[in-house]
Amino acid sequence: MNVKVLFIWVLLSGPAFAQGFAGLGTEASGFARPERGQVLSFPKDHGAHPDYRIEWWYLTANLKGEDGRDYGVQWTLFRSALAPDAGQGWAAPQIWMGHAGLTTPDRHFVAERLARGGVGQAGVTAAPFRAWVDDWQMAGATLDDLRLTANGTDFAYDLGLKADGPLVLQGDGGYSVKSASGQASFYYSQPFYTVDGVLDLPDGPVRVSGNAWLDREWSSQPLDETQRGWDWVSLHLEGGVRMMGFQLRQTDGGAYTSGTWIMPDGTAEPFGDGVLTMTPLKTAKVNGRDVPVQWRVELPGRGVDVTLGALNNAAWMDTLFPYWEGPVGISGSHTGHGYLEMTGYD
């Protein structure tokens, strides 16, 4: 899925981790709730939905340099509404957070930006599409043709993205269920980007190309109170098939799983709870925590039984709400590359 981080401010609800990762499991009174059957409309829904509590524009890219090395890039813009009412200017209760990650086989760069809504420091417009925080942006005439930039203390990147496939609605026409008790979000993806651009690294610029995957999701209470974190993958398999899968780990040791099989032409075939199995094979000490960096992922109905291995075990996003996010290589029944995100490993 992409119940990505959030952040709801340390300040939002006292002890932020008391209920689910980053307060995502807390009550959502006054905010709009996703309803099954609501038809998403584009380009309008590329823009922000301030009446929902949280929302993100989440791009991950698996890249290869002219030097033959593998790289991973993450660019995320989160929006969090502190209140459902819409104030103007500084009084707007919207907080924006940008995360940028750049992973090489031996380094992992992280940058974070925070911004208030309402004064123009960050925001998203649907058409022409522009998502920005400070000098970082993901912008273009349409969502199919984007320029992506980010800038940290020791790295920067500037990538061009072109989509050669349609948008993919996750779950039931974009209504993605996140727990047995019915928590859900609106969720769609653009998994068909080809990428071309430059990474600015301390050793100098590197020209890169590869694939990217954009996830869009918004909701007001996407996590069940018993869910402590999640493991999420987006995979580019050989032959042009894409697969998205996640498991939400419960406090009782069980998990709620879900995902989508995406054909090369964009046809999406979602699968429900219990179809996908994700098993950690190996953990590594990352920032003082034991984090699984090798996974066995099985989707028996599709003949998938693969091992995912991290390009760099240390892909830790040491941000306000820390998590692991990095590129993985795929071996086993299928080959390819993808991105892995893991939260709630404290």
Add this chain to the structure above:
Amino acid sequence: MYRAALSALLSHWWRHPLQLGSLLLGLALATALWSGVQAINGQARQSYDQAARMLGQDRLEQLVPKDGQRFSQDVYIALRQAGWLVSPVIEGAWQQGDVRVRLIGIDPVTAPSDVAPDGVTGAGDLRPFITPPGQGFAAPDTISMLRGVTGLPPLSPSEGLAPGVVLMDIGIAQTLLGVPGEISRLVVVPEQPFRQAPLESVAPLLTKSAPGGQADIARLTDSFHLNLTAFGFLSFAVGLFIVHSAIGLAFEQRRPMLRTLRAVGVPLNVLTVLLAGEVVLFALVAGLVGMGLGYLIAATLLPDVAATLSGLYGADVPGSLSLRPSWWIGGMAIAVLGAAVAAGQSLWRLRRLPLLAPAQPRAWARASARGLRRQVFLAAALAVLALAVAIWGRGLVAGFVLLGAMLMAAALALPAILALLLGGAERVSKGALALWFWADTRQQLPGLSLALMALMLALAANVGVGTMVASFRLTFTGWLDQRLASELYVNAQDEAEAARLRSFLEPRADAVLPIWSVSAPVQGAPGTIYGIADHATYRENWPLLSHAPGVWDAVAAGQAALVNEQLSRRAGLSNGDMLRLPDGTEMTIAGVYSDYGNPQGQVIIAVDELTAMFPDVPRLRHAVRIAPEKAPDLTRALIEEFGLSPDNVRDQAAIKSFSLGVFEQTFTVTAALNVLTMGVAGFAMLTSLLTLSTMRLPQLAPVWALGLTRARLARLELFRALMLAGLTMCAALPVGLLLAWALLSVVNVAAFGWQLPMHTFPADWLRLGLLALLAGGLAALWPAVRLARTSPTDLLKVFAHER
């Protein structure tokens, strides 16, 4: 052995409780004044540091507008989008009735994480902070000051905030200050990203300001604190005179006992250690008492100090005291150190006491002739130093060195001068009694000299400071008359009201003069630029210290500027020099005017020039010229017909009395310290006379035996004290006037940037002289009464006792 020796040594104090009392009290007073002043200074400095530390100003670079004005937050957004990690701050004064606070608005989301004071972020909730009505944070003192004030968001206490400051979200603060979309400056986050557009291309009107650049208050108030420190030190020195004389006396009186102890086998080292231990013990006891007194002094004076600092420098210091461990340690250390200095000479003599030499009471007095010569030599050296500093010295520290050297030289020279005078009197007097009186007085001089020196210091300080304050007051009052020439001063709430106000006043008043100003950096330091209309009010009244011909025409034509004395001195600018204004234009300086009570540089230009340079200058304040007898009617009309709030119209007299109030406040502390120093000096005199009187029986008994009655002897004693006090006053007067000159022409210029003409006030001297006589008389009264009541048997015993 130790115990026996110790109890023998201590027994002296049981037999002389008064001596013990004066020793402890002297030390306690010295410590009290010193530590009280330290506590005040410490508290104030803590506030400045707090203000400077606030929002990381002491560590973080800032981007500030070159012209010192607020700027649009669009610049902030543009900088963020050019890769600059900066966080906006809005600052401004907010007033309701008489309550005035400084609002600081921050953006908690982009502010560096450790910038906000304790309790401001943390466990709080962001939403109530950033959405109306918002949340304010302030020091507990500020919150109590704001009790009952409406219009501010709900307040929570935060210890880390400077007094008089209310911290809140930037959006809330912009609304309260009435400046939506504007910011004052930007804090630069320490870690900046890889790629960044150059500042000049994104925000050409901003400039980088180094960390700590805002600590102007600390620099400005340095002089004030140095002043207090000097006073504290003076009192400390005076207190030490008491201690020194008490310890010296005790040593002299215990000389036979020390000899006996040595003779029965107590080693010299043991004796030294015991005596040193005794001194340390006294120092600790007196130190503790002194610290308590010091706390009381500081707590009593602090509200006045706070008022002074805020009136004179706009520096906010809380009116209540919080003490730090360093203060306690420092205070005790100074008590012990002071006692050690005072006791050093006695301990040194003990080391050199010949074991078998006969005990010689008053040997201390006999050695005085040599001591006197040494003292005179030292005084001469100090006087030369003072002269050198007066000629070549520059700056505030030099000013205080001059003061210190001058005072010490005068004090040290005093005994010699008195001895000379007394010797002269002896030579010209006739008759046995008169000859005996002068000789006896001269003989007593060494024992009294320390107390007289203390009295002289106190008197000279009184004359000096008194002359300075009175001269200042006279100049200031005259200056206020010139400067506040208009009959009414009116203030509008906003531009719309101001415009209505101008048209309302136009037909009713003789003239409506704009008082429009902007705060802007002038010659690299914070300053103010005023725009004035061309009007007789200025031509006839403005207090110009110097000016070029046709000054007002040149200013009115927009060709010239006036600068205040502070700016002229600080920047070394005088008539004819070019002054660079914030927008880059240059103007000739055509005049320098006096501007007392203002620590900052100030410039006056034609009002049209000002509005051209700063189109957004608030056009709210105006001076109104009208026949004085019509002023009350116009005031009434302004309030009743126009609807101006009574707070916003002030007549000349009200502003004058307010200014004088601030002025008087400024010297309250000085006056209080002056009185305390006088008290200490009087006490020094009393203890010296008391201790001397117990030792003088052997000298008085023969005179009594020759037929002088006890009552007459007592009257002579009293007269002697009065005469010495009078002579000391006479010696103190020129020293005090020199001191006043140094304060007015050296210290004031260095500290505040203005020089004041010196005026003399003989009536004050007379009063002070009477006070000195009163102090001397009171101090001598008790010993004299005791002498008058001494029983004849005690006097007879003098002849029977073997000495």
